[in-house]
Amino acid sequence: RNAIEVVKVSKIFGSGEGQVAALDTVSVSIRENEFFTLLGPSGCGKTTLLRLIAGFDFPTAGEILLYGQDIAPLPPFKRPVNTVFQSYALFPHMTVADNIGFGLEMLGKPKAEIEARVDAMLKLVKMEALSSRRTSQISGGQQQRVALARALAPQPKVLLLDEPLSALDYKLRKEMQIELKRLQHETGITFIFVTHDQEEALTMSDRIAVMSSGKILQVGSPWDIYDKPAERFVADFIGETNFLTAAISGTGNGKARATLKSGTTIEATVAEGFQPKDNATVVVRPEHAKLTKDEGDLSGMVENIVYFGTDTHIHVQLDSGEAFTVRQQNTRSAGCGFERGDKVGILIGNDAAQVLRD
Ligand code: ADP
Ligand code: MG
Numbered sequence: 505r506n507a508i509e510v511v512k513v514s515k516i517f518g519s520g521e522g523q524v525a526a527l528d529t530v531s532v533s534i535r536e537n538e539f540f541t542l543l544g545p546s547g548c549g550k551t552t553l554l555r556l557i558a559g560f561d562f563p564t565a566g567e568i569l570l571y572g573q574d575i576a577p578l579p580p581f582k583r584p585v586n587t588v589f590q591s592y593a594l595f596p597h598m599t600v601a602d603n604i605g606f607g608l609e610m611l612g613k614p615k616a617e618i619e620a621r622v623d624a625m626l627k628l629v630k631m632e633a634l635s636s637r638r639t640s641q642i643s644g645g646q647q648q649r650v651a652l653a654r655a656l657a658p659q660p661k662v663l664l665l666d667e668p669l670s671a672l673d674y675k676l677r678k679e680m681q682i683e684l685k686r687l688q689h690e691t692g693i694t695f696i697f698v699t700h701d702q703e704e705a706l707t708m709s710d711r712i713a714v715m716s717s718g719k720i721l722q723v724g725s726p727w728d729i730y731d732k733p734a735e736r737f738v739a740d741f742i743g744e745t746n747f748l749t750a751a752i753s754g755t756g757n758g759k760a761r762a763t764l765k766s767g768t769t770i771e772a773t774v775a776e777g778f779q780p781k782d783n784a785t786v787v788v789r790p791e792h793a794k795l796t797k798d799e800g801d802l803s804g805m806v807e808n809i810v811y812f813g814t815d816t817h818i819h820v821q822l823d824s825g826e827a828f829t830v831r832q833q834n835t836r837s838a839g840c841g842f843e844r845g846d847k848v849g850i851l852i853g854n855d856a857a858q859v860l861r862d
Pocket of ligand 2: 550
């Protein structure tokens with residue numbers, strides 16, 4: 505069942521020369537109970553889409569359905585939707601408990617019900633001990649929890665989260681990512697989460713929509729998006745990728761033969777619905793290639809070695825002039841086995857290469 509359906513929605517700001525299409529005929533369906541993420545670079549239209557769903561702004565064209573009903577006639581406060589803003593927007597002079605209960609007060613709920621809800625929310629976000637502190641006297645991470653509790657208190661059907669973790673430092677952000685997943689799971693509320701951080705999107709989401717310049721380029725599971733990117737922008741934006749120029753021959757059955765600049769021909773998978781022409785870009789993830797001191801599908805010289813703890817990234821200047829990175833898992837008490845200046849071959853694994861739309 506779909507919680508939200510966005511149907512051919514466009515949003516144009518300004519007029520004439522200064523016109524900006526913040527959203528350009530966007531369609532996407534978000535399922536009930538789903539942790540759904542809008543991922544894309546700054547300015548691609550993520551916040552605009554959330555604001556249209558929340559009712560803070562209206563589409564120029566298209567419609568938004570909530571459980572099949574057009575929500576256009578509903579003002580924001582009548583939508584079963586709530587938003588967590590990046591800035592938290594808490595009331596600093598009010599206590600944690602009063603902040604959490606604020607929305608319920610506004611809705612005119614009975615006192616006993618508000619108290620019970622606030623207690624449940626304090627427990628949910630593990631803030632019982634600080635319930636009577638002012639929110640100006642708690643840490644950033646704690647403020648984040650209060651903002652979540654406040655948004656969840658009126659039991660919305662859909663929770664919109666606009667880059668809610670971006671103000672937190674790395675460790676706390678990692679903790680809150682797990683916390684948010686838990687909250688989504690425990691409450692069963694549909695989460696629409698916005699981030700520009702690809703790693704955050706991959707680790708948290710049931711499904712991801714990748715956005716660029718007001719359009720949704722691909723929707724899929726983290727695995728789909730990472731391993732079967734539909735086009736070059738997606739492959740480039742999500743994770744690290746090597747791009748190689750290739751001459752294409754013998755396409756069919758979702759495969760193509762790609763002859764690389766090195767002269768080697770490899771088999772590559774072809775993105776769905778794409779018919780590659782004579783020349784195309786082949787992409788290979790750094791962890792799907794292997795370095796060798798012997799001959800490989802590609803050859804070159806090690807230019808730089810970057811150690812990351814869990815793995816090592818080895819940057820190779822190919823004889824073709826192209827750059828290529830190989831990612832190698834580290835093992836205990838052994839170096840990566842290569843040094844700067846080494847002549848190396850690169851083996852491209854089976855199914856590692858893909859031909860993508862530019
Ligand atoms: P994101 O949240 O992905 O960073 P936004 O949705 O905030 O992107 O913005 C998308 C585009 O729309 C940007 O080019 C932005 O400058 C423009 N935009 C957003 N809101 C307004 C507005 N109120 N008036 C004019 N342009 C806007
Ligand atoms: Mg934004």
